Amino acid sequence: MLVDKDKCTGCGECKDICPKGQKIWKINKTAHADNLEYCHVCTLCASKCPEGAITIERNAPNEEKEIKRLKKAKSGKSKLGI
Numbered sequence: 001m002l003v004d005k006d007k008c009t010g011c012g013e014c015k016d017i018c019p020k021g022q023k024i025w026k027i028n029k030t031a032h033a034d035n036l037e038y039c040h041v042c043t044l045c046a047s048k049c050p051e052g053a054i055t056i057e058r059n060a061p062n063e064e065k066e067i068k069r070l071k072k073a074k075s076g077k078s079k080l081g082i
Contacts, residue, residue, distance in 0.1 A: 001033045001045075007053035014045035014054060 008030040015025035020038040025031055025045075031053070033039070046054040 001036060001039065002055045002057060003031050003033060004053045004055070005030045007051045008049075009051055009053075011050065013048045013050060017044045017048040018042075019044075 010027055010030050012025075012027045012031070014031050014033075015021040015027055018024055019040060019042065023035050023038045024033055026034055033045075041056065041058065043056050046056050
């Protein structure tokens with residue numbers, strides 16, 4: 001999920017529409033998506049953004065590696081490293 005900081009106005013529509021908005025979205029002058037392990041990739045945020053500032057990227061270059069890391073961490077075999 002990418003947010004174009006030049007287009008984003010920080011209106012918060014993405015956070016409001018997102019089923020996990022409180023966990024994922026941080027809004028200051030612009031929006032920032034964090035904790036993407038909670039994201040359902042429903043694309044509601046991108047479709048609701050009045051500025052068209054949100055792009056959903058599926059199968060990002062490191063996505064599979066990140067998914068494996070999160071599954072391993074959730075199973076208790078490793079720590080998230082945060």
